Amino acid sequence: MRQQTHKRGRFTNKTVAIVAALALGGGGAAIIAANASASGDKSSGEERTLSATAGTISCPDVGQKLNAVPRQSRTEVDRNLAELDSQVAKAYQRMANKEAGTDSVLTTLQQQRTATLDRIGTAIGRSAQRPAGLEQMSACKMQQTNFAGKGRGGRGGNQQQGGGQQGGQQGGNQQQGGGQQGGQQGGNNNQGGGQQGGNQQGGGQQGGNNQGGNGGQQGNGPSPDDFVDITKVQPNVKEPDNQGGASTGSFVSECGVNEQGIRNTDNVIVAPGVGNGAHHTHDYVGNKTTNANSTNDSLAAGETTCTNGDQSTYYWPVVRVQDGTQEKDANQLGGGLEGNVGKILTPKSSTIEFKGSPVGKVTAMPRFLRIITGDAKAFTNGTANANAHWSCTGFEDRQLTDKYPICPQGSDVVRSFAFQSCWDGKNIDSANHRDHVAFAQEDGSCANGFQAIPQLVNKITYEVPAGQTYAVDGFPEQLHKPITDHDDFINVMSDQLMNQAVQCINSGQKCG
Template identity: 35%
Template sequence: MRRRYPRRLSPATTSTTTRLALVAVVLAASGVLTATFVSGGGRGTADAATSLSAFVAIERVRPNVARPPLDPKASTGRFTVDCGTNRTGKFSPDNPVAQPGVKNGAEHVHDFVGNLAITANSSDADLAASGTTCENGDRSSYFWPVVRIDRSVRSGGGDVRAALAATSGTVTCPAVRDRLPAVPVPARAAVDRRLAELDRLEAAADRRILGTRGVDVRLNNDVLQWLRVRRAATLTGLGDTIRAAGGQAPAGLVSLTDCDVSYDGIHASLHTTDTAAASAATPQVSCPSVRDRLPGVPRQALAEVDRALAELDRQVSEANQRLVTSRGEGGAGFVENAVLGPLRARRTAVLDRIAIAIGRDGPRPQGLDALARCSVDQGKGQPATPPASSASPLPEPQGPNLELPHNTGRILRPEAVVIEYRGNPVSKVVPMPRFLRELTGDAKPTSRGPANARAIWTCSGFGDRLSDKYPICPAGRQVQRVQDFPGCWDGRNTDSANHRDHVAFADRATGACPRGFTAIPQLRITVSYDIPRGVQLSGRYALDSFPEENHNPFSDHNDFVNVNSTRTMQRIAACLNSGRNCR
């Protein structure tokens, strides 16, 4: 189970002058970047490690971007969306695509643009009703790990590797109980048995992982695949059980199939002194779970209870959006008076409706009114209510820099974010379906293997080359992350058990989609940063990452949920197919 780990204070760090001098000596002596530093994150803590071997002068990267020849049927247009650079300050350690239902599951902070309400628990209906930062009304969610600049760097670095070698991983799975529709009376016992089976499967997988210290990629993949197959079967059976009893088909269960191996236990070796929290990433509303407190619901009340449960979800989503758009407003009582008070009143009314609906044809549930009061998690350590996952809570982002264990330093704001949909070099594209989920790259190439990781780093003016290392750019050029998403779709699914199999990348050489897949608008997100050249040379900018990745630039990734309207997506496809540039 996951635990919270305090931080340990460290000795003073070396000066900037000494750092730059050491870099010059290393470069002059060897011609390569080999010195290793441990970052203090600007707080005197041995949290972040940056190795200069993870940096490369972009001029030394050979051109490697393939541009397939264009077929006469090619869709050559380009559709650009302006969603800003996250000036609203929506940051979160949630990953709603790769880890739905797991609070703080990323263990690092993401920049979010577009959808304002999204959290790890957002339903499709919640996303569709949200506000957005995009100028054209696009409610899609686009998010990626933040980049930080460390104020201080000093020699060392073996502590992270040593801590990882002594750490056993733990298995964490998305919660299912609070994502279900109303459960009919005849299905209640069978559903409970299947939920208990999910718990047993996770515990069995966890025991296998706990038997090994350090990272064993083969074991991790074997265990997760074993667990994925069995969870998929159990979730399918769970849905079938509810439907057979007259209930609503559960939505999005496939997204809850995949589990993960976490190495957050590494923090126990690295951090021994607690640090006071000053502020959270974007605060979120935490409300008591309702679905798992309900008895079996009589058939006559199923539709009404389902509508009420969806309304409760929508209320929380609207409150979370209010927290984003009202940051800095009001005094000490603003959140209570403007967000939590009205939310409590609305929840009380809906909970009363649920009790009445069930009580007409069965025993009326007692005590639901106690579930009306919610809290706002202000990043003081523990969530206001237990997270919707089977694991104990991870630390909240802390302090003015929204720091997490091992991910410290000042967040660097992007200078520009370009979101564009592109065509296919050999065929026309069809509109992507609404609520399609996609990810690119892999946040865990160390613990899961590099098969899905992608080289994304470059400098402005060097678009013909991408690196799996942090680039050192010529003076006046920006550091860039160019992240291409899969541009082929299986034609049926908006997600898959591993969040990858329903989409695919086109062939790099030919541009053709794999057999059985159809070309859709391919999303490309380019994030640009103005980073002082001295910071680049001294290895003081780094990506937020999982602890075992140790800021590995090859662990960069990006996630996307398509919440464009059907009409807008049709307009995007038409633009690409006609070869135009559109906004």
């Protein structure tokens, strides 16, 4: 894919128009125009709010419930889990294209899921006891979009919701200041009185350009109340204090920002062997060969973008601006056909750093360890596995989980991911791709049965042009909600390089 180049836009006190499209529960789409001032000031002229009852398809996440799949059954199970995702995507398209009513779409989807769940049960039943209750996960429903969650955020500390932020502080207090419940939902909305999603001028222009910016993403989000002025959010990050014996060093792999444009819509961890298993596009740095058909052997033989020879695979969903650009995937699955539209932004920077534990030493990761952080389906699943962090340069003590930040002049959008840092000491993966690793407890220690490993911290920044709506790629039914942000990692460091990283971290050095 052609590499994108961008010129830095400048924020002013002018009103910025954010245009977002919501999929309606009845099967249509509504374009909703919203004005969000970077300074927080009201826009001039008449301000009105368009309202619509919007929803998306919500199905039980079967993969997260299957934590005891025999190894010999996992390939077949993963393939059928990927088919469940494809069925939801096709149902969403039928609904958005008005091919059938909601009830008909959901009925057909349930029939398809029933057959696929039966195949999953049969595959597991050949080697172990067939899971009970699979058939109870066949039914899907329409979920309304008035979502508010508490994803995993910084440890401890207070979190204030005054600017539209909802949720995120693990173990922290939450304060509903600034009139959030009274009506300041979604960021720069100074009117109160129950307005949702920001102020809207002139009733909104459907399908055209709006003041201060271009027409937004058409089809399935984001919505105006997914954005918040970062300057209105209170600091909310607090890290645990280092204790005696803490491992205070760090190890950095310089792997670039995907200048080569290495992208695909696969997910080799969750859907190995399945093309378009992600239903959205990933950026890749590190190992250049990663796709749905990668194996441990092929990864070990792959070239890398990392300057230190780190062959690990690092991948995350792309960020796009909805400026009317037709990317090469505009008419492809995983791209425009599944609601992922607009110009793909090449990151301004990407930092891959491995850190230590505040309570002790870390042990080496095993080669080919797989870790997923965050939940690509957090909008419909709930926030138990969410780990999204959005902020702006210069404001990184303020982390958002279910909002995209509007950054002030001269500040860039920041995505950051702090991966699970505790390992069960045995497995490089697990049936649901989560149980073999865990987050540290509130004091930084690992729970019984887990040991501390180097913590991968990935920080990605973007120059988002002023006045343009942006969003992370995602499954079509997730409506591009910021809470669905996620990051994936396969450790392919040589044992020698991993041991070097561990030595640097445990001895308090900064290497790489």
